[in-house]
Amino acid sequence: MASKQAFWSVPAKDGEPDVWVCMSCLSEAFCRKVPMPACPTCHGVSTYEAFTLAAVQDWGTEDLIAKAVAAQAAEEALSAAAPAAPPMESVQ
Numbered sequence: 001m002a003s004k005q006a007f008w009s010v011p012a013k014d015g016e017p018d019v020w021v022c023m024s025c026l027s028e029a030f031c032r033k034v035p036m037p038a039c040p041t042c043h044g045v046s047t048y049e050a051f052t053l054a055a056v057q058d059w060g061t062e063d064l065i066a067k068a069v070a071a072q073a074a075e076e077a078l079s080a081a082a083p084a085a086p087p088m089e090s091v092q
């Protein structure tokens with residue numbers, strides 16, 4: 001990989017679709033973020049649509065499902081390590 005992939009962060013509420021799949025190549029899946037400026041595999045722009053993990057598992061290829069599962073697990077580990085909301089009593 002020549003350069004680090006950059007992403008747009010896409011916050012999602014619990015229960016909302018948060019797995020972003022490239023509808024052009026159907027081989028990239030990310031959780032709560034989309035690559036910018038384009039899909040790293042097919043270089044399509046604005047090709048990503050949000051699905052629930054269950055939906056991806058319903059119609060995705062084995063490879064796509066594996067990526068979606070890994071992406072969501074990584075995202076959950078990240079949000080567990082760094083809570084999105086700051087504590088109420090923050091010391092300034």
Ligand SMILES: [Zn+2]
Nearest residue numbers: 022025039042
């Ligand atoms: Zn693509």
